[in-house]
Amino acid sequence: MLEIKGLTKKYGQNVIFKDLDLTLNNGEVLSVIGPSGIGKTTLIKIMTGLETANSGQVFIDGEEFGIGDGRLNAKIGIIFQDFNLFPNYTVLDNITLAPVNVNKLSKKAAKQEAIEFLDTLGMKDKEILYPYQLSGGQKQRVAIARALAMHPNIIAYDEPTSGLDEHSTRQVAAVIKQLKSSGVTQLVITHDQYFAELISDRIFDFAQEVQR
Template sequence: MYILEAKGIKKSFGTLNVIKGVDLSVSKGDVIAIIGPSGSGKSTFLRSLINLEKVDDGTITIEGQPVVENGVYAKTPEAKEAYKKLGMVFQNFNLFPHKSVMENIIMAPVSLQKMTRDEAIIEGRRLLAEIGLSDKENAYPYELSGGQQQRVAIARSLALKPEILLFDEPTSALDPELTGEVLRVIRKLAEEKMTLLIVTHEMSFARDVADRIIFMDGGVIAYQGKPEEAFSCNCNPRLTAFLKNFNEH
């Protein structure tokens, strides 16, 4: 059984068709990198999977539980529960500015009554150790670098114990010297066999870490395959042009 399956996903904004029938099957432990030009629908697709955008058509199933069927959203408690298996990390961190690092991390698990405050703090400290920020527990986001903020944002998502973590260009708001520390955290999650869907422009990272590359172009998956093929097979002209353009910048 797939941990996440999307079939025939379509999404328009007004007259603009952004997602034009996308299928994706994700197995437990898959690490999938989604690449493609700006405006090709990568963010909209990720946001649709996690219910931040409503699709117009298609079916989404999370661990066997349909949450959308042919464009119709299931309203059952089971469907609502299923979405909790997904977490997302955004480009701009989206930390709560007036809350400390620890408060950012424990807020959702405590308010959703997943844990007591004391349990959440213990878990928060474990996560801070994992991301190498044990000394920043009481710091506020403005006291942290972008790379540190993004690592906290990852810890905050992990605190809800998602089965699948979605990343939307997690390093593209960072200065180049700060991307490495964030990519290392994501790489560690991949090594721990967490299921990851990562929209990224970091091609060498995608090549190293992903099991599968998905190339989105014009609202469709124009190519998918193993990294060693995707980056060298020249089997899709649009992908080749995209990679060539990328290497020249």
């Protein structure tokens, strides 16, 4: 369970959001919606320890983490809208790199687990391909597999359908629903109201919250 309490972020005198409260229950898909530029990506960066806030608290399963705490990277797997795949590595290498180098998993075990994730996501036959050989929807699924390989408590997506066509968007929606059925807790940052309604248990209106 993720709990954010009283989160405030400012850039100089510019207040991005103030006293923000948000809860994400285990196994839930929560979408945070709102127009571009309102601060949704800033929120997700704070949650994953990539940026600091001015004040507030972040709890995961009752444990408090400092704002901007790097340990949040291990708890929340973030999938950026540009995927951040390494272009010079194969699909399989992209997924196994962090488990081997960070979690010290053996190459054999990491490869086996990566193939299992790819199979689950309908990508098993793509393991030897490079990112440039994949469609947008396929890259998104590789990014999801890479995040899952680190066994985070929560998967967080930053605009997962940005730049994707309708077919790829449906594929991503299907994957999110599939992961939900497996009990994966997911947070989705999106400006796409229809997509949010398609996948979510709850929707958090960011614009309404920051303007209250």
